[in-house]
Amino acid sequence: MVTVWDYLPYILEGVWWTLGLVGGGLLLGFAIGLPLAVAQVYGNRILKGLVEVYAWFFRSVPLLVLLFLFYWGIFPALGYKLDPLTCSILVLGFRSGGYQSQIFRGAMQSISEGQFIAARTLGMSNSQAIRHIILPQTLRIAIPGWANEYAIILKDSAICFVLGVMEILTRTRYVVMATLEPLLPYFIAGGLFILLTYGGTKLVNIVYEKTRIPGLIGRM
Amino acid sequence: MSFWEEFISYLIQGWITTLEILAVCIPLSILLGLGLAVARVYGNRLISLIAGGFVALLRGLPLVVTLLIVFFALPKLGIFFPPFWAAVIAFVMCSGAYQSEYVRGAIRSIDIGQSLAAQSLGMTKLQEVVHIILPQAFRRALPGITNEIIYLILYSSLAYLVGVQELFAVAKHFNSLQFRPIEIFSTTALIYAFMATIATLAFRKIEVKLRIPGLEIT
Numbered sequence: 087m088v089t090v091w092d093y094l095p096y097i098l099e100g101v102w103w104t105l106g107l108v109g110g111g112l113l114l115g116f117a118i119g120l121p122l123a124v125a126q127v128y129g130n131r132i133l134k135g136l137v138e139v140y141a142w143f144f145r146s147v148p149l150l151v152l153l154f155l156f157y158w159g160i161f162p163a164l165g166y167k168l169d170p171l172t173c174s175i176l177v178l179g180f181r182s183g184g185y186q187s188q189i190f191r192g193a194m195q196s197i198s199e200g201q202f203i204a205a206r207t208l209g210m211s212n213s214q215a216i217r218h219i220i221l222p223q224t225l226r227i228a229i230p231g232w233a234n235e236y237a238i239i240l241k242d243s244a245i246c247f248v249l250g251v252m253e254i255l256t257r258t259r260y261v262v263m264a265t266l267e268p269l270l271p272y273f274i275a276g277g278l279f280i281l282l283t284y285g286g287t288k289l290v291n292i293v294y295e296k297t298r299i300p301g302l303i304g305r306m
Numbered sequence: 307m308s309f310w311e312e313f314i315s316y317l318i319q320g321w322i323t324t325l326e327i328l329a330v331c332i333p334l335s336i337l338l339g340l341g342l343a344v345a346r347v348y349g350n351r352l353i354s355l356i357a358g359g360f361v362a363l364l365r366g367l368p369l370v371v372t373l374l375i376v377f378f379a380l381p382k383l384g385i386f387f388p389p390f391w392a393a394v395i396a397f398v399m400c401s402g403a404y405q406s407e408y409v410r411g412a413i414r415s416i417d418i419g420q421s422l423a424a425q426s427l428g429m430t431k432l433q434e435v436v437h438i439i440l441p442q443a444f445r446r447a448l449p450g451i452t453n454e455i456i457y458l459i460l461y462s463s464l465a466y467l468v469g470v471q472e473l474f475a476v477a478k479h480f481n482s483l484q485f486r487p488i489e490i491f492s493t494t495a496l497i498y499a500f501m502a503t504i505a506t507l508a509f510r511k512i513e514v515k516l517r518i519p520g521l522e523i524t
Contacts, residue, residue, distance in 0.1 A: 158481070159491055241370075269379045273375075280366035283365075283366045
């Protein structure tokens with residue numbers, strides 16, 4: 087007689103897939119969100135408008151719809167046949183880029199304008215001022231918002247089971263089907279997600295405290 | 307019937323169901339958020355512990371998992387809900403838990419003098435909370451609550467997972483008949499974006515309407 091506990095290693099293996107989705111999504115979101123934030127704060131009017139439309143779209147459409155739109159519609163139409171994992175990471179990343187651009191924009195705008203002016207007075211170019219003065223502060227201030235984004239993307243990654251990515255929830259559902267026992271597998275999955283949510287958030291907050299510069303405003 | 311005529315008539319059916327879900331979930335989740343926040347701040351140790359645990363649990367679980375537990379796992383314990391109500395229960399619990407964090411923060415931010423003044427006027431604790439504290443806290447928490455309502459609108463699409471024939475479910479079904487994913491899902495996407503944008507504007511209006519001059523957050 088096979089019990090749910092025999093499947094525990096199988097479910098646990100899904101943690102790596104979930105972390106892959108989260109890590110990939112967060113990194114891609116960072117790579118998209120940071121330049122977008124710079125464009126929104128320092129760009130010209132057209133650039134600002136484009137960033138706003140991007141952030142609006144990806145923040146106002148359900149992840150479920152985005153996954154189906156890209157997996158069945160946009161990527162195949164562009165000639166890419168992506169596997170579910172890659173497609174999910176890309177969609178999570180595009181979407182997180184929209185959210186992260188707003189986190190970084192908020193952080194950037196909380197830095198007083200005098201900093202930028204002072205950097206320019208010292209003879210730095212625009213891009214030097216942004217790279218050496220504004221961004222190092224922005225990233226530190228943005229860490230708490232980022233911890234939040236981690237928790238959000240972690241929980242959203244579970245939705246990727248609709249494409250059959252072998253993350254925690256997909257495996258849990260297979261176990262439910264195999265054992266016809268719904269209670270325990272879902273509780274195990276729930277427990278794993280709670281552990282990952284609070285564990286990860288704690289970790290990011292430790293990084294925040296470690297990188298904090300005393301006297302810098304970034305107390306959020 | 308042309309593709310678009312048929313598609314639109316499909317979508318409208320689903321859209322109505324989505325709006326029904328939201329019409330039930332939005333007011334209930336706000337009430338739950340207020341209730342949980344009050345329980346955590348003013349409840350005795352046991353009540354505030356239970357409310358706090360509930361919030362921590364619901365905020366740690368992905369909404370999908372909550373929904374699947376409510377619909378697929380609870381029947382095992384003899385608790386059965388039809389799909390629509392399973393979705394409503396999961397959404398209200400989740401959104402209420404998130405909203406309560408904003409309300410709790412707002413209650414905490416209100417000057418203690420308000421509470422003392424209410425007591426010196428002879429109000430009971432209940433009167434004080436209902437008439438003095440909550441009206442102010444609600445206003446302060448409103449921007450956060452708005453955010454959660456937007457999420458609620460987007461995540462209502464998850465109801466399709468338990469078989470509710472809402473907007474996304476009908477779009478997906480129609481796509482399996484016609485297979486024109488770009489038109490079908492981008493139209494669906496725009497409808498959700500439209501609802502989210504309207505809700506944002508509406509709540510901003512409400513914020514302005516409710517504003518009490520001089521009470522702005524300092």
